[in-house]
Amino acid sequence: MTPKPVAKAVPLRETLRAAQGPVTLLGYDATSKPLAPRSxxxxxxxxxxxxxxxxxxxxxxxxxxxxxxxxxxxxxLQGTDTSGKDGVVSHVVGQVGPAGVRITSFKKPTAEEAAxxxxxxxxxxxxxxxxxxxxxxxxxxxxxxxxxxxxIDDDAWAERIADINAFExxxxxxxxxxxxxxxxxxxGEQRARLLARLDDPTKVWKFNPADxxxxxxxxxxxxxxxxxxAATSTESAPWYIVPSDSKWYRNWAVSQLLRDALLGxxxxxxxxxxxxxxxxxxxxxxx
Amino acid sequence: MTPKPVAKAVPLRETLRAAQGPVTLLGYDATSKPLAPRSxxxxxxxxxxxxxxxxxxxxxxxxxxxxxxxxxxxxxLQGTDTSGKDGVVSHVVGQVGPAGVRITSFKKPTAEEAAxxxxxxxxxxxxxxxxxxxxxxxxxxxxxxxxxxxxIDDDAWAERIADINAFExxxxxxxxxxxxxxxxxxxGEQRARLLARLDDPTKVWKFNPADxxxxxxxxxxxxxxxxxxAATSTESAPWYIVPSDSKWYRNWAVSQLLRDALLGxxxxxxxxxxxxxxxxxxxxxxx
Numbered sequence: 223m224t225p226k227p228v229a230k231a232v233p234l235r236e237t238l239r240a241a242q243g244p245v246t247l248l249g250y251d252a253t254s255k256p257l258a259p260r261s262x263x264x265x266x267x268x269x270x271x272x273x274x275x276x277x278x279x280x281x282x283x284x285x286x287x288x289x290x291x292x293x294x295x296x297x298x299l300q301g302t303d304t305s306g307k308d309g310v311v312s313h314v315v316g317q318v319g320p321a322g323v324r325i326t327s328f329k330k331p332t333a334e335e336a337a338x339x340x341x342x343x344x345x346x347x348x349x350x351x352x353x354x355x356x357x358x359x360x361x362x363x364x365x366x367x368x369x370x371x372x373x374i375d376d377d378a379w380a381e382r383i384a385d386i387n388a389f390e391x392x393x394x395x396x397x398x399x400x401x402x403x404x405x406x407x408x409x410g411e412q413r414a415r416l417l418a419r420l421d422d423p424t425k426v427w428k429f430n431p432a433d434x435x436x437x438x439x440x441x442x443x444x445x446x447x448x449x450x451x452a453a454t455s456t457e458s459a460p461w462y463i464v465p466s467d468s469k470w471y472r473n474w475a476v477s478q479l480l481r482d483a484l485l486g487x488x489x490x491x492x493x494x495x496x497x498x499x500x501x502x503x504x505x506x507x508x509x
Numbered sequence: 510m511t512p513k514p515v516a517k518a519v520p521l522r523e524t525l526r527a528a529q530g531p532v533t534l535l536g537y538d539a540t541s542k543p544l545a546p547r548s549x550x551x552x553x554x555x556x557x558x559x560x561x562x563x564x565x566x567x568x569x570x571x572x573x574x575x576x577x578x579x580x581x582x583x584x585x586l587q588g589t590d591t592s593g594k595d596g597v598v599s600h601v602v603g604q605v606g607p608a609g610v611r612i613t614s615f616k617k618p619t620a621e622e623a624a625x626x627x628x629x630x631x632x633x634x635x636x637x638x639x640x641x642x643x644x645x646x647x648x649x650x651x652x653x654x655x656x657x658x659x660x661i662d663d664d665a666w667a668e669r670i671a672d673i674n675a676f677e678x679x680x681x682x683x684x685x686x687x688x689x690x691x692x693x694x695x696x697g698e699q700r701a702r703l704l705a706r707l708d709d710p711t712k713v714w715k716f717n718p719a720d721x722x723x724x725x726x727x728x729x730x731x732x733x734x735x736x737x738x739a740a741t742s743t744e745s746a747p748w749y750i751v752p753s754d755s756k757w758y759r760n761w762a763v764s765q766l767l768r769d770a771l772l773g774x775x776x777x778x779x780x781x782x783x784x785x786x787x788x789x790x791x792x793x794x795x796x
Contacts, residue, residue: 285714312606319599320607327608413792420789426781427572434791494713502707504721505700
């Protein structure tokens with residue numbers, strides 16, 4: 223019997239990758255679950271399993287970094303308020319040894335930051351060699367908020383986009399694997415999550431009434447995201463649009479993307495660069 | 510029947526706290542397990558349980574920090590090579606949400622760091638309000654390595670000790686809870702762990718032949734630690750001597766100490782500082 227030809231599995235990264243050319247976020251269903259495990263509990267099991275792979279890969283990345291390898295990974299998380307950026311940090315990144323991770327949450331620029339080029343604070347937060355960097359919001363805020371509130375004109379926006387593409391190309395050239403995830407939620411889901419925060423005494427501190435003001439600009443933000451994603455999804459720094467109305471799907475999907483980015487580095491532990499036998503001989507008792 | 514008087518439990522922090530006055534580390538048994546759970550598996554269960562408490566407390570600390578509370582926690586980990594500092598970071602600190610933790614590993618000072626006062630790089634690594642800072646090695650290296658290798662004289666040593674005590678008092682005054690742990694291992698256990706690294710292809714990258722050279726100064730390091738601990742174990746910044754020949758005891762003990770430090774803050778979630786009903790009303794459909 224000839225074996226049946228096996229259907230080649232489409233990797234998640236191809237499925238979630240932002241389409242080439244103009245992007246309309248309306249074309250992406252925030253409630254969908256492409257390639258998902260069959261159930262929430264299956265996804266939890268896979269997430270835990272992937273977590274172990276992430277931890278092992280991170281340790282190898284770190285070991286190589288300590289040995290002169292310049293490679294590193296940068297996970298960029300973007301999305302509207304309540305889209306789950308903190309959740310990904312906690313549930314996905316939290317599975318990796320904390321010493322190998324550098325997390326930066328970008329807020330409204332301080333006076334010092336605002337006095338510099340918008341990439342100044344970003345460069346200062348880049349992960350060292352061997353580390354996984356995580357940006358909770360990023361330089362993309364500077365082409366999103368600014369566009370929605372019209373604090374920069376089209377020329378300035380285009381200039382920033384060009385700056386970002388050049389910056390990200392340089393990162394890739396110097397050994398940084400970029401993984402940019404847009405956590406895509408629907409308008410109704412944001413309402414539900416904001417209301418849930420109001421109802422929960424352990425979550426209400428996360429609520430900022432200004433978030434309601436920003437919600438009034440929902441469509442403008444969606445357009446601004448679409449424009450930024452279309453203009454900056456490059457071969458070396460692709461965007462992934464992660465349907466995020468389901469929290470378990472979102473966590474599962476980002477963990478898979480991060481795992482694949484790490485596996486793509488084809489890491490192994492560095493061999494000893496010293497005489498192991500001599501070291502062993504010196505360590506014999508009574509020494 | 511009158512209930513029997515319940516023996517008041519001695520908290521771990523009193524048991525492990527460095528004795529007042531001169532300390533001789535020989536008086537502390539690195540293999541002991543004071544107040545330990547009955548078995549390794551019991552300890553693992555307690556560690557997982559304590560991990561959930563740590564995560565919940567950290568989140569509350571963070572929530573308060575976001576609300577203007579200046580308090581924070583700083584865990585200082587010291588100990589000879591292989592004493593388990595990385596292990597504590599991974600197994601204890603790793604149980605807490607990674608966004609609420611700031612970990613710094615201090616290496617041999619860079620040229621820039623060495624050109625400054627020895628506390629310069631330390632101040633730059635302090636945790637922001639609401640965060641748990643972790644120092645993997647710390648300013649104590651500057652009164653340990655230097656004393657062992659006689660790169661500073663007794664007067665300079667005493668001056669640095671005075672600097673450290675003033676610095677830590679200022680930290681305490683400005684809302685930092687300090688938890689200083691010396692991970693105490695025996696000479697034989699260090700040999701075993703160094704040899705184990707040589708035998709394990711996934712661990713050999715951690716091995717540095719220079720560590721064997723430093724091992725030749727074992728007794729000098731023990732004396733230097735004893736002197737530093739005796740001179741800097743203060744009311745607001747006490748030292749804990751954690752017997753660390755057993756990895757599971759070490760992780761359990763540090764997790765208990767960290768939990769108690771957090772519980773001592775008597776945290777609760779901050780209440781909403783805005784009109785919750787008005788916010789809820791604004792969020793009704795179709796908005």
